[in-house]
Amino acid sequence: MSRQAPRECLKVSSTDIVDADGKRVILKGCATGGHTKMENFITGYPGYEHEMRAAMLKALGREKYDFFFDKFLEYFFTPDDAKFLASLGFNCVRIPVNYRHFIDGRDPSVIKPEGFRLVDRIVDACAAEGIYTIIDMHTFPGGQNHGWHSDSGINKPLFWEFKDLQDRMVNLWIEIAKHYKGNTWVNIPNPTHLHIQVELTFWDKVAGYNPMNEPADPEQVQLQAFYSRIEKAIRQVDPDHILFFDGNTYAMDFSAFKEALPNCVYSIHDYATMGFPAGEPYVGSPEQNEALQKQYERKASFMKTQKVPIWNGEFGPVYANESDEGYQKINDQRYRLLGQQLSIYQKDQVSWSIWLYKDIGFQGMVYANPNSAYMKLLKPWLEKKKRLGLDRWGRDDKHVKHIYAPVIDHFRAEIDESIVKQLYPPHWGLENHVHTQLRDILLSNILTHEYASYFKDKSLEELDELAASFKLENCVKREGLNEILRADAGL
Template sequence: MTIANRPFVQISGEDFTVGGEKILFRGFGLGSWMNLEHFMIGLPGTDTMIKQAFAEVYGKARAEQFFDRFLLEFMSERDFVFLKKLGVNHLRLPFNYKYFIDDQHPGAYKKEGFNYLDHIVSLCEKYEIYAILDLHSVPGGQNPDWHCDTASGLPLFWEYGALRDTVIGLWGHIAAYYKDQPWIAAYDIVNEPSLVKDAEVFNDFYRKVITEIRKVDGKHIIFVEGNAFTTDFSMIEPVDDPQVAYEFHFYPFVADPAVLTHEMPRSRRKEIFAAAFQELLAIRDKYKRPVWCGELGLVFDQEDIDYQMEIIEDMLDLCEQNDVSWALWTYKDAATMGIVYPGEDTPWRKLTGEIKLEWNQHKEQEKGEALVDYMAATYFKPISAAERYPLQFRMRTIMQAIAVEQILKPRLNNLPWEEAFALPASFRWENCKHWSELETLVRSYTQK
């Protein structure tokens, strides 16, 4: 079947379909590819901070060369051979808006974003694996955390209409480019909104961006995500578009860390997971549209991998039992959450292994909360957990800036350019290992 007459993924009631046949999406996200995430890639800072550090140490031109090589080395045809062997049928492709928009010239779109997305989309087409485009970072930040590349710890995207208008225009531009590509299953408008206060602003953005896409593209599915890192849909109003679906993310241990302990009986963990999952499923019942669990996963540890596979299995079972499409987070990273990761003897892992001795995400979060408590108690009065929650994100952006200056840049200064430029090769398939336990688990679902 040629691409010209290939049917698009569509919505029929509460199902995704292709050519009238139901499809359940099973796959992975491509985290830390076109949007660097510090703990997954092993380097402190946000995407922009990390790239600026490379530019300051090696110069702008060499930094651009470095990240161009990183993006192209990160995923190759060998990876798609493995994905096809796993039996997965889709990849979620997170990207940073900065690959398309220069903040100083927001009206002129850059071409590089399409160059990198096309690299993956063309392989998706060849191996018949659907792509879902995920705007993971927007101007001002759609949530307060590092993974939307915020430098403030504030979700400023929801405060300024001009920022939202920029993204509305960007999605129209992307849709015009990909409108005839059936191996793109959907557009995931904005990853994990959070701390959104104004429901009218929230819904107005979705209405406008959907309208903008539909001016040029009436075929592709559009995913709407909820508030609170897409776990709360109470603000979301119905959308008058038959090809709109809903996406949630499932990390139930964030609210209840005890579920990850060995002391928790598996039966009790399953009960907690099931209750949390049913709350998320309410959006399907409410609007009678299909849902997609666009993220679920764990940080893996060699010493505990069999137990952790039980936890992943419990989460995936809920998706399968409730007829919910899913994407594991993530496919590849520096041995954190990815099924594929560079070996310990690779230059990237050696560098990040040194960095881990001084910095990691968990220390950053703990210290951020402790510093907010210290400031409140020292200069004012102790504050509640609810007050502390948004403030610790702002504290962490300061800590990230310091970590870049004191931990990342000194190491780059001691790393000759030739050695630095060789770092991305660590992510080549031949230099990587993978979790065979997770491979076996995923195949148990995809080969039913």
């Protein structure tokens, strides 16, 4: 066999991501959110993942709890899922990870090997289809932001106040970088004729690391220091992989960023309010398209000034389901909105990762079949959850607005507007802060136990069937969305 070719590693070259030959690579793909980082709107539970898991453990007992979640993690993303994503022309998958898969709060100095086995399964399945992966740390101890997706259980990002929490995550990233340094798959030309000499090309399985999802640093300076620290720490053990750094305030604000770090890509998240129930319908007017362009340009200005690549790590509308009045018209509008956003990114040759691959019907490219065991079991609960508006993502308040409006009015009457403007994040306003405390935290936490009660007394066979509802073969493909993504890939 001939001499092995050098391993191909993606890197940053001015405004581009390039391969070992200097050829531009535009990463296009999706996130496996809801899998190694579960979220409430994705699989239907209320509140925070760790609270849901605690309630499920109480309802099921240890043996059944371990069995159900092992099966859920096994079925949610398999080699068949990677094959499907490759058929759309995707070349990259973002893997959101809950730090709890690696760190136990009772013994934070120990890095659990189960976390690597879990992520390796996804990395290897994607590599077999020629798909890169980006490892995204989606949660941090104490919470790197205020949201349910940081899995902190509180409404304040305490991560920024405690150096020992920061130390834990720097140490974890060092171990992750050690594990994935030089992690390769082999491209063999003419593989059916291995009796002749061939040239092996070693490809990086991992495109890079996304060290922190959607940070929210109220002081605007701690994040820069943490990025500098973690960049140095990772580079000491893995000098090659690209780092993908989110902007502050949920990857939307780069105003306090001073300079770009070497071999780093900077990430925006570019959701459009017109893609959500609370936003105005998208009709494609010049004014709406201009607003989309301005929103993107504001977020991307740092990267353009610094002349570094742009990665849109999250975007995408939520979709109505068949029980919603006028659902087809709503979804057609949101497909057109998505197409308009993709045209903006295409013009700037932006890499992107749409949110979301798989769920129970909000955003997913595929979603659990309404006739599956999981969806039939939870139908009464999901109807109640929707009526109560517990999911911030895609929330519709029409059934409960009359309850919360007086509370909001009471707060506004008692709090000076100048004080409200000092609250962080500034784009939330008073209303979102109140809803976070009352609905996302208090009410959702209480009702977590109601969700878990649906699983009580289920047999192992029944739990297996419930988990299998998330197998690709048991899911529905959202063809309207997938055709748009396939077309953007040129297939």
